[in-house]
Amino acid sequence: MIVALPLVAALAACGSNGNQGSAPGAQITGAGSTFVYPVLSAWASDYKKQGGANINYQSIGSGGGVAQVKAGTVDFGATDQPLTSDDVAKSNLAQFPIVIGGIVPVVNVAGLKAGQLRLTGPLLADIYAGKVKTWNDPSIMKVNPGVSLPATSIALVHRSDGSGTTFNFTHYLSQVSPTWKAGPGEGKTVAWPGGVGGKGNEGVAAYVRQIPNSLGYVEYAYAQQNKMNVAALQNAAGTFVAPSAASFSNAAESADWKNAKDFNLVMTNAPGANAWPLTATTFVLVPKEAKDKAKTQAVVTFFRYALEKGQGQANRLDYVPLPAPLVQQVESYISANLK
């Protein structure tokens, strides 16, 4: 490490001398959330084709992204769990949302049609807490009249690695269930009362497909691509909604962004009439006073491009672009904070 540092510094110096602050050919590095990686790399590749800077993004996980950007080793970080505005101020960062996605409960129960199963938030919490143990439990039957469910026990699947997806999921369970809040609580990893842990979305998706009568949670894109059976959820307004681009957008529009300082807001359990309750955002973190101002400008130019021209890509990859008012709010925040 000690030996490596001067070398890295020397290389960095060479790099900045080589292209004096100009955008084309510049090299921007970012690190963080794996959730945003597919869409971010698609944007980066399009952006470069159009003559923009070269974006090098490492999906090392949200926690790693936050640590790296605070340490100043990358030009931007990306996290699924927003920093508090105190933390943002203390680390002299700017924080803004970039794209929206959904987390969905996926089930593997023979005979159940796609999208047929309905669950409520408190019920989901009780199932994960191990209080509701079998599929034909009266509390599940009550919200699924006319659906035949087996008398087998529910095999629970969760993430084994620390993850922003787990943070959003457990944040939601804590919002809707006081006992969950008091029990396992919320975090990137929690002490699960039961079940098996799969590594990454692909691990959870594989376990759910392998294990009969299982229930898990994955990102929407994974459920779509693997054609998994997704459950409907009852939202804060009391309606049962299916996960879709429309219900994610509705959640983003109805969330109270106006009063969220530094966009410190987790969108789960949003109040909209058709809002999907497990909607999540990835936040970008950019240092306000980087050593190399040109780098900050290059980062800003890239994310402006993503916000304005990246929507089509986001839709194609099963993400949802930010709603127009939120884009405006982000743009004015960037103008005010990242000069």
Added chain:
Amino acid sequence: MNAARAADLGIGPRSGAGADRSFHLVTMAAAWFVLVLLVAVAVSMAWGGRLAFSTFGAHFITDSEWDAVGGHFGALVPIYGTLVTSAIALLIAVPVSIGIGLFLTEIAPRWTRGPIGVAIELLAAIPSIIYGMWGLFIFAPFMATHVEPWLTEHLGGKALIGPLFTGPPIGIGVLTAGIVLGIMVIPFIASVARDVFSAVPPALRESAVALGSTRWEILSRVTLPYTRSAIIGAIFLGLGRALGETMAVTFVLGNAHELSASLLMPSNSIAAAIANEFAEADSELYRSSLLALGFLLFVVTFIVLTIAKLLLLRLNRQLGRMS
């Protein structure tokens, strides 16, 4: 420096002595390098885990709770999972590997020895993630549908061993992980076993034949006793691999910090827990606990190897007394 001097001296009259000296130094440096590296790794992991050890003390080893939100960490489940999966792996791998070795050296027709030997060496070259994916996509469903229901039905009700085979047949758990590990360890033990069996001096075997021994008597009274210490060495090479295996175990063990007597239930192992959780371990105590886990893996491996050495010493002494 030394090498250069040795080269200079290479033409002189006392060239042999100089080369000897530098050769001695070079080999000694290589051997000490390993020891220094080992101590350095152990010390840096213990240092990294000091916060966990000072916070939880001895409870860190005896506590089964692992709660990142509450900041409470205990390593009992990963330690248990590591030991039990490795034990199952050896239970499967040792007899199979010795069987392979004996078959290849004593029984198999000469022309089959080459292909089977190469196949075993190729098995050792397969990356562990491939074993993990095979375990998850092919072997775990097979366990869930065919093996585990049978085990629960026929053994689950028995006294003593019953609790080992209870629980829902999900195909992912301690037993599956142990079997996959066993398959991974076989090539390591088997290839050493084959080599040491074929190194038994022909004179010994021929004498036994001359005395009228059957094939079984040659195996049990000549080959196995003669190669005993090398075979135990091979087993511990395999055990070392099983204890530290990460990727394959992560796929099929279930990664749940839960203590259960049943072999069909998910558990966790030290290596799998570190691989899963290190990237997002954002509190200092969490990170320190994972490093402490790494140190414990060191300690566990060290204890197991020491026990093996002591066993071997005792065995040799007993045998010495007998003869």
